[in-house]
Amino acid sequence: MEYIVTSKEMRECDMTAIKDCGIPAMVLMERAALSVFSEIEAFLSETIRIAIFAGCGNNGGDGLALARLLAEKGIHADIFLIGNTEKLSMECGSQLSILKQLGITVNSKSAKAEYDMVVDCLFGTGLTREITGIYEEAVRAINCYGEKGSRVIAVDIPSGVCADSGKILGCAVKAELTVALQYGKAGHYLYPGKMLCGHTVVHNIGIPESFKSGKEPSFFSYREEDIHGILPERAAFGNKGTFGRILLVAGSRDMAGAALLCGKTILRSGAGMLKIITAAENRDLILRELPEAMIYTYEGKPEEEKVRQSIAWADVIVAGCGISTDENAELLMEMILEQGEKRAVIDADGLNLIAREGSLQEKLLKYQKGRVILTPHPGEFIRLAGISMNTYKENPAFYLKKLAKEYGCVIAGKDAVTLVASPDERMVYLNRTGNDGMATAGSGDVLAGVIGALSASLEYFQAACCGVFLHGLAGDMAAEKQGKRGMLASDISAELKELLKEETAEREKRI
Numbered sequence: 001m002e003y004i005v006t007s008k009e010m011r012e013c014d015m016t017a018i019k020d021c022g023i024p025a026m027v028l029m030e031r032a033a034l035s036v037f038s039e040i041e042a043f044l045s046e047t048i049r050i051a052i053f054a055g056c057g058n059n060g061g062d063g064l065a066l067a068r069l070l071a072e073k074g075i076h077a078d079i080f081l082i083g084n085t086e087k088l089s090m091e092c093g094s095q096l097s098i099l100k101q102l103g104i105t106v107n108s109k110s111a112k113a114e115y116d117m118v119v120d121c122l123f124g125t126g127l128t129r130e131i132t133g134i135y136e137e138a139v140r141a142i143n144c145y146g147e148k149g150s151r152v153i154a155v156d157i158p159s160g161v162c163a164d165s166g167k168i169l170g171c172a173v174k175a176e177l178t179v180a181l182q183y184g185k186a187g188h189y190l191y192p193g194k195m196l197c198g199h200t201v202v203h204n205i206g207i208p209e210s211f212k213s214g215k216e217p218s219f220f221s222y223r224e225e226d227i228h229g230i231l232p233e234r235a236a237f238g239n240k241g242t243f244g245r246i247l248l249v250a251g252s253r254d255m256a257g258a259a260l261l262c263g264k265t266i267l268r269s270g271a272g273m274l275k276i277i278t279a280a281e282n283r284d285l286i287l288r289e290l291p292e293a294m295i296y297t298y299e300g301k302p303e304e305e306k307v308r309q310s311i312a313w314a315d316v317i318v319a320g321c322g323i324s325t326d327e328n329a330e331l332l333m334e335m336i337l338e339q340g341e342k343r344a345v346i347d348a349d350g351l352n353l354i355a356r357e358g359s360l361q362e363k364l365l366k367y368q369k370g371r372v373i374l375t376p377h378p379g380e381f382i383r384l385a386g387i388s389m390n391t392y393k394e395n396p397a398f399y400l401k402k403l404a405k406e407y408g409c410v411i412a413g414k415d416a417v418t419l420v421a422s423p424d425e426r427m428v429y430l431n432r433t434g435n436d437g438m439a440t441a442g443s444g445d446v447l448a449g450v451i452g453a454l455s456a457s458l459e460y461f462q463a464a465c466c467g468v469f470l471h472g473l474a475g476d477m478a479a480e481k482q483g484k485r486g487m488l489a490s491d492i493s494a495e496l497k498e499l500l501k502e503e504t505a506e507r508e509k510r511i
C-alpha cells in the first residue's frame with residue numbers, strides 16, 4: 001500500500017519532520033537534490049548541457065542545491081532563477097548564498113542556448129494560482145526545449161500542475177521524468193497532470209512516517225506486490241460453497257453479452273457457484289457459452305418466488321449489467337434491494353434504475369450499511385448524485401465520498417483513474433493500473449464480475465479496491481498482447497484468469 005497525499009498533507013509531513021523531529025529543512029532539501037541527482041546520474045557527462053529553471057520557493061531551492069551537486073562533479077549547469085529574489089524562501093535564499101560563495105553564477109533571465117537536459121524547479125506543491133507573466137514565459141521556454149529534444153526533468157511535480165487535482169493552473173511543464181519527493185501527490189496520478197509527469201518515481205527524502213490511523217492522508221493506492229497479501233488464500237479443503245455462491249442478475253433481450261461477460265469473469269475470478277437470472281432470449285447463449293452456470297430465465301414478468309429463492313441461496317448478488325430499465329428490470333431491482341442485507345454489487349442499468357426511482361433509493365438507504373458496492377461510470381454517477389458533470393469532475397473524490405456516506409455504500413467511481421470511496425472516514429483508493437484500451441464495450445461488466453467474486457471472501461471495501469486494481473492490471477496485460485485499439489473486454493477477462501493463476505503460483509512458491 002502506498003500513501004498519496006495532497007499539498008496540505010505534504011506540508012504537514014514536512015512540518016512534523018522539521019519541528020517535531022528536528023530534521024533541518026536544509027537536510028530535507030539536500031536529500032531532495034540527491035534524489036534528483038541519482039535519477040539523472042546515468043545521463044551525466046562533462047559535456048552535457050544542462051539548464052535549471054528555479055523559482056523562489058523551496059522547489060527552486062531544490063534546484064539550486066542540485067546545481068551545487070552537479071558542480072561538485074565538474075558539471076556546469078546554466079541556472080535561471082525566476083521571480084522576485086526579495087521574496088525567496090529561507091532555504092532557497094540559503095542555497096543561493098552558498099552558490100554565490102562558491103562562485104557559481106545564477107542568471108535571472110533564460111538565455112537562448114541549446115540544452116540536452118532541462119530541470120524544472122519553478123514550482124512544486126506551493127503553487128497556489130494560475131501561472132502568468134515571467135513564470136509563464138519560463139514554462140513555455142522549458143516546453144520549447146522539450147519539443148526540440150531536451151530531456152525535461154520535473155522536481156517533485158511539473159510546474160503548473162496542481163498537486164491536489166492534477167489540473168493545469170494556466171500552463172504547465174511537460175516532463176519526461178518526474179522525481180516526486182517522499183510521497184506521490186494526487187496530481188501525479190489524476191488527469192491531465194498524469195500526462196504531464198511522464199514517468200513518475202517517488203523518492204524517500206527521510207521524512208518519518210507520521211500518519212496514524214484516523215489521521216491518514218486523502219488517498220492510497222496498491223502496488224503489484226501488495227496483492228499477494230490481500231487476496232484470500234484458497235482453502236485446500238474447501239468446496240464450491242466455500243468459494244462463494246454468486247447470483248448474477250444481468251442481461252435483457254437486447255443485451256445478452258453483459259450477462260455472459262460478467263458471469264464468465266465471476267467464475268474465472270474464483271467464485272465457487274454461479275446462478276444467472278436473465279431474459280429468456282439469452283438462455284441458449286448462456287447454456288452454450290457458460291454451461292457451468294445455473295440459470296433462471298424469465299419470459300414476460302419474472303416469477304417472484306423463483307427470484308426470492310435465488311436471492312436467499314446467494315452469498316453475493318451482482319446486479320444491473322445490461323438488464324435494461326424496463327418494468328421487469330425494475331421489479332428485479334426492487335426484490336434485490338428489498339431484502340436489505342445480502343452483499344451486493346450494483347452496476348449499469350441497476351444504477352440508472354436507482355437514479356430514476358425514488359422507491360429504489362429508499363430501499364437502498366434502508367439497506368444494511370456496508371453491504372452494497374456501487375460501480376458507476378461518470379454518467380451513471382451524476383444521475384445518482386443529481387449533479388452536473390462539471391461539478392463532479394471538479395472534485396470526484398469529494399462527491400464519491402459524500403454519496404457513499406449518504407447511502408452507506410462503497411462506491412467505485414469508474415473513469416480513466418478510478419476512485420473508490422467508502423462510507424466511513426477511510427482514505428479514498430486511487431487506482432493506477434489500466435489504460436485507454438479499456439474504454440471498450442463490456443469492460444465495466446468484467447469489473448462488476450471480478451468485484452462480485454472477490455466480495456465472497458474479502459471485506460467489501462477491499463473487494464472493490466482489489467477488483468479495480470486487478471481489472472486494470474489485466475487490462476494492461478490485454479493491451480500488451482492485443483494492443484489498445486484492438487483489445488476486447490473478453491481479453492481483459494481472460495487476462496484476469498492468467499493474473500490470478502500467477503498469483504496462486506507465487507503464493508505456493510512462498511509456502
Ligand SMILES: NC(=O)C1=CN([C@@H]2O[C@H](COP(=O)(O)OP(=O)(O)OC[C@H]3O[C@@H](n4cnc5c(N)ncnc54)[C@H](OP(=O)(O)O)[C@@H]3O)[C@@H](O)[C@H]2O)[C@@H](O)CC1
Nearest residue numbers: 014028029057058059123124125126127128129130131156
Ligand atoms: N521543507 C520543505 O517544505 C521541503 C520542500 N521541498 C520542496 O519544496 C517544494 C514546496 O516548497 P514551497 O512550499 O516553498 O513552494 P514552491 O512550490 O516552491 O512555490 C512557492 C512559491 O511560489 C510562489 N507562487 C505560488 N504560485 C505562484 C504562481 N502561480 N505564480 C507566481 N508565484 C507563485 C509563492 O509565492 P506567494 O504565493 O507567496 O506569492 C512561493 O514563493 C516541494 O514541492 C519540494 O520541491 C523539499 O525541498 C523538501 C523539504
Ligand SMILES: Nc1ncnc2c1ncn2[C@@H]1O[C@H](COP(=O)(O)OP(=O)(O)O)[C@@H](O)[C@H]1O
Nearest residue numbers: 377415416434435436438439441442443444445
Ligand atoms: N482511459 C482509460 N484508462 C483506464 N481505464 C479506463 C479508461 N477508460 C475506461 N476505463 C475503464 O474501463 C471500464 C469501463 O466501464 P464502463 O464505462 O462501465 O463500460 P461498459 O459499460 O461498456 O462495460 C471502467 O472500469 C473504467 O475504469
Ligand SMILES: [K+]
Nearest residue numbers: 120123157159
Ligand atoms: K517543479
